[in-house]
Amino acid sequence: MQVEITREYVDQVEEAIERQDRDFILSTMADMHPADITTVLYELDSNEARYLLDLLPSELGSEILSDLDDDIRNEFLDSFTSQEIARYVNLMDSDDAVDILNEQSVQTREEVIALLDNEEKAAAILDLLHYEEDCAGGLMAKELIKVNLNWRVRQCIDEIRRQAEQVERFYTVYVVDNRDTLLGRVSVKKLLLSKDDTQVKDIYSEDVISIESYKDESEVVNVMQRYDLEAIPVVNIQGRLLGRITIDDVVDVMQEQAELSRQLMTGISENVEEDDSVLRISRARLPWLVIGMVGGMLAAQFMGMFENDIALLPALALFVPLITATGGNVGIQSSSIIIQTLSSNEVMFDNIGKRFLKVLLVALLNAAIISLLVFSLTYLFRRDISLSLVVSMALFSVVMLASLMGTITPMILDKFGINPAVAAGPFITTANDLLGLAIYFGVAHLLYSL
Amino acid sequence: MQVEITREYVDQVEEAIERQDRDFILSTMADMHPADITTVLYELDSNEARYLLDLLPSELGSEILSDLDDDIRNEFLDSFTSQEIARYVNLMDSDDAVDILNEQSVQTREEVIALLDNEEKAAAILDLLHYEEDCAGGLMAKELIKVNLNWRVRQCIDEIRRQAEQVERFYTVYVVDNRDTLLGRVSVKKLLLSKDDTQVKDIYSEDVISIESYKDESEVVNVMQRYDLEAIPVVNIQGRLLGRITIDDVVDVMQEQAELSRQLMTGISENVEEDDSVLRISRARLPWLVIGMVGGMLAAQFMGMFENDIALLPALALFVPLITATGGNVGIQSSSIIIQTLSSNEVMFDNIGKRFLKVLLVALLNAAIISLLVFSLTYLFRRDISLSLVVSMALFSVVMLASLMGTITPMILDKFGINPAVAAGPFITTANDLLGLAIYFGVAHLLYSL
Numbered sequence A, B: 001m002q003v004e005i006t007r008e009y010v011d012q013v014e015e016a017i018e019r020q021d022r023d024f025i026l027s028t029m030a031d032m033h034p035a036d037i038t039t040v041l042y043e044l045d046s047n048e049a050r051y052l053l054d055l056l057p058s059e060l061g062s063e064i065l066s067d068l069d070d071d072i073r074n075e076f077l078d079s080f081t082s083q084e085i086a087r088y089v090n091l092m093d094s095d096d097a098v099d100i101l102n103e104q105s106v107q108t109r110e111e112v113i114a115l116l117d118n119e120e121k122a123a124a125i126l127d128l129l130h131y132e133e134d135c136a137g138g139l140m141a142k143e144l145i146k147v148n149l150n151w152r153v154r155q156c157i158d159e160i161r162r163q164a165e166q167v168e169r170f171y172t173v174y175v176v177d178n179r180d181t182l183l184g185r186v187s188v189k190k191l192l193l194s195k196d197d198t199q200v201k202d203i204y205s206e207d208v209i210s211i212e213s214y215k216d217e218s219e220v221v222n223v224m225q226r227y228d229l230e231a232i233p234v235v236n237i238q239g240r241l242l243g244r245i246t247i248d249d250v251v252d253v254m255q256e257q258a259e260l261s262r263q264l265m266t267g268i269s270e271n272v273e274e275d276d277s278v279l280r281i282s283r284a285r286l287p288w289l290v291i292g293m294v295g296g297m298l299a300a301q302f303m304g305m306f307e308n309d310i311a312l313l314p315a316l317a318l319f320v321p322l323i324t325a326t327g328g329n330v331g332i333q334s335s336s337i338i339i340q341t342l343s344s345n346e347v348m349f350d351n352i353g354k355r356f357l358k359v360l361l362v363a364l365l366n367a368a369i370i371s372l373l374v375f376s377l378t379y380l381f382r383r384d385i386s387l388s389l390v391v392s393m394a395l396f397s398v399v400m401l402a403s404l405m406g407t408i409t410p411m412i413l414d415k416f417g418i419n420p421a422v423a424a425g426p427f428i429t430t431a432n433d434l435l436g437l438a439i440y441f442g443v444a445h446l447l448y449s450l
Helices: A007-018 A022-029 A034-042 A046-055 A058-067 A070-077 A082-089 A094-102 A106-115 A119-128 A153-164 A188-193 A217-226 A247-265 A278-304 A307-312 A320-343 A352-382 A385-415 A420-424 A426-449 B007-018 B022-029 B034-042 B046-055 B058-067 B070-077 B082-089 B094-102 B106-115 B119-128 B153-164 B188-193 B217-226 B247-265 B278-304 B307-312 B320-343 B352-382 B385-415 B420-424 B426-449
Strands: A146-148 A172-176 A182-187 A231-235 A241-246 B146-148 B172-176 B182-187 B231-235 B241-246
Touching (some): A007 A046, A034 A046, A046 A058, A046 A070, A070 A094, A082 A106, A094 A106, A106 A119, A172 A188, A182 A188, A182 A231, A217 B247, A241 A247, A278 A307, A307 A426, A320 A385, A320 A420, A320 A426, A320 B247, A385 A420, A426 B320, B007 B034, B034 B058, B082 B094, B106 B119, B153 B188, B241 B247, B278 B426, B320 B352, B320 B385, B352 B385, B385 B420, B385 B426
Antiparallel strands (some): A231 A241, B172 B182
16 A cells, blocks of 8 residues: 555546556556555546556456445446456456346346356356345355365365465365265364375364355344354255355445444435435435424324413423423433344343333433432422423323333334334334323323312 | 253253253253353353353363453453463463453452463463553454565475464464564465475565554454455554454454444443343433433523413414424434444545535425425414414424534534544434524514514
8 A cells, every 4th residue: 555545646547547647557556455446436437437447457357346336336337348247257256246247137147147258157156146135145155165074185285275266265164075065164274284194074173153045144244243253154955065155245244234223223214325316315314304294293283282271381382392302312212222132142031021120120210310300400490389390290201101112112123023223213203202292291281280 | 053042951051050960061062152152151140150161171161251241251250260260361362361351450460460371372461461452452362373584385384383273263374574574474375376495485465454553443443344354464663563353353343333333322321231230221321311301401491582472372382393303303314424424434535515515405305395294284284374484494494404413513523533423312412402492483483573
């Protein structure tokens, strides 16, 4: 990374492209990591990017294409012929190749596969295209190193030498029988430490954690994280070794999941980024705004039933923001804690009664403190004991109920297979607004009519 | 994983411990992964856990201890003598050892280090104890495989065989000069593919991405993720090779960061989990509840200035929840989008004016749609054109301003080195409540006095 990527450097690259100065580009990019060249590419328009990619060696180009953001890559590849795409796909790992081909039209996809020189790669890609993108099969690559149970160490090392040309990274050598059933693994370390004529079956370890191809990507993340794996073999239902998932792909899945749940929690319905179009961002934000708006209108309708009470005692209206905000805050806090438990890998045996008791105790403590403070402050400001009583009693009930709602909603959503993070967003806030107002005006009506 | 971890199995283990049935425990746990035994341990009381750990081989025990949750481990180790701790620490990687020793009292720490058989390990631990826990130096382990520039392949393989006994996982062999300056790397693959008498300097690659020991852990995550690394060498300011960080530790950091920012966004001030004590959970939740409460009381004070208006036109009060909820929702959505950009690795050169223009355009579009809907609905329900006008105009301004606030606040916090996720939580909601009310009653006052 001799050349730092700055606005100035990007400007220089643009100028170099304009005056077709290949030397400047090739010399400054010679020592650059593909990920850094990708960053430069993001700043260019599509013609410039195209010029740059054509200039770079195909191997580097294929790494850059694998690295690009889906949307941008998709747009970019529109100007490529199938021959050109095939040239790059030929050099990619099968999982990256499939990611790209999945974004193309069926026609382009078939043309590209037909044009691949590397037959083994073509077969691997055809095989991988069958899997859903968000399951273990959709994440795996076919490139891995495997040896037969009956081989000797010498033969393994030769095989590793041969296979290693295809496989960029290897951590573990998988051990299979004649029918490709995954039996275990043997580390390169172990092979290096063993005598040449030792048989694999005498040194391999049966401790290998694998995952079935149909398992969901979130399960892949959980298993790899739980067992600190840098790679996991993927097997079919008969235990045959199909492929391998590496940690770098899983890190990307983790990142996506974290972003997704943040967006769900903040009421954004699609996966948008700041550089998406105005229309797309608006559309992603609108659904929750409309739901919130409907909630607000319902609240208005509901409060309309107490319009006479408000006319008689306008001070009642002043505490509406306090009630709704507290309900919202408590609800979101409660959801956050239960969502963390639901999404963590730890097995839980705690019985449900004990958990709710705890939720109630925490709520009770905080409700008591907050209500007491509000009672004192309201009395201090307004010198009205019954108003202070109404506000603080309502607040107490709101904290208790919002805690329960905030805990139960994510649990129910999770049971139905819906991402519980949805519940921590505007949904809880909207529901708690209505709940809080019902309690507040209910309590007020009761106390004042006594 | 022949034995599945179920409530029943945990019960059986507890019974086996009571009747001191070593065979049952050892036979069922023989093929279990340490992470699974850790799960069982979580379900036992500390005496049972102690019995179990004493029973297992020290190597397994040391893996389980490394795996345990900080809080639980800390409590658990209280009953251990320094000798006992030293026995396990002796078998751990230096980074795990340091994590554990950092939690102990200075006395225990020094006793344990003095008791270590492995002098190389003791020196490594002493060295690592100097680094802050949340920087690259605090994440690294001293165990790595390095070879000298001037060695031949044969010598390297011998050295790898020797060092490999210490280093559990190795991916890359680092190349250094006589002064331990990191020069590059050579893959095991390359070594296996080269002739025995080839010199390292003829086959090694200078492309090695390293990180300085003082860099923050979030930077380690960014770099490893950006360049898809499974391990990164750590160097000092002179470029000397100090240690190595592996991806499994970085995955844990990512997880912690995601949890932390979720908690910040949901107004929880400490890192709490469902199984923490009632008091601890209450305490973590209280600060934001109190801030929200103060916000609500301020809102009440503010609305108090319009008490006469409310008495004259109680319908005005009905739309307060709509105004505050919409302001909150829009603010949180806006923050979420800008926080995602701020926390992503992509370099951004977009000028600030262009970004704000976009924020304003999105806000304009959504504000127009929502206000129009609210105008129509309010008119439909209340048949009051000026009320409908007040509510929808106020809502329009609230959406515009909340978008700006929600975008600017995280950017300012980020500039001052504060985690911008703080802004997406109750802070934005509380501020927007006040802002929304000010606009609403301001607009109402203006329009009605015309």
